[in-house]
Amino acid sequence: MKSAVKANQGKKRAPSRVPALKRPRWTREEVLTLKRLYRTRSNAEIARVLGRTVSSIVFKGYRLGLSKGIRRLKEMGRENINRRWHRRKSARGKRRGIASKVR
Numbered sequence: 001m002k003s004a005v006k007a008n009q010g011k012k013r014a015p016s017r018v019p020a021l022k023r024p025r026w027t028r029e030e031v032l033t034l035k036r037l038y039r040t041r042s043n044a045e046i047a048r049v050l051g052r053t054v055s056s057i058v059f060k061g062y063r064l065g066l067s068k069g070i071r072r073l074k075e076m077g078r079e080n081i082n083r084r085w086h087r088r089k090s091a092r093g094k095r096r097g098i099a100s101k102v103r
Contacts, residue, residue, distance in 0.1 A: 026060060030050055038066040038067075
């Protein structure tokens with residue numbers, strides 16, 4: 001056992017992680033658009049407009065100190081509740097449908 005451990009000590013391993021993808025820099029126009037839309041639009045909408053990921057919108061907004069407006073926060077709350085409620089409702093119906101067919 002000791003000889004196997006000593007034999008591996010001198011060898012270097014290749015890096016196991018994948019190299020990071022190069023992220024495009026934010027242009028001045030993109031930052032201005034983000035600042036203009038951030039308070040009133042969803043992050044998904046802004047991401048579509050700018051051609052970026054939602055996570056990049058969230059992170060850049062955070063870095064710039066931007067926040068959502070109170071109206072937008074209320075809308076987001078309603079959207080989340082509706083999305084969750086309808087998902088549960090449809091999942092229950094599917095479960096009942098399967099159970100009734102099995103019986």
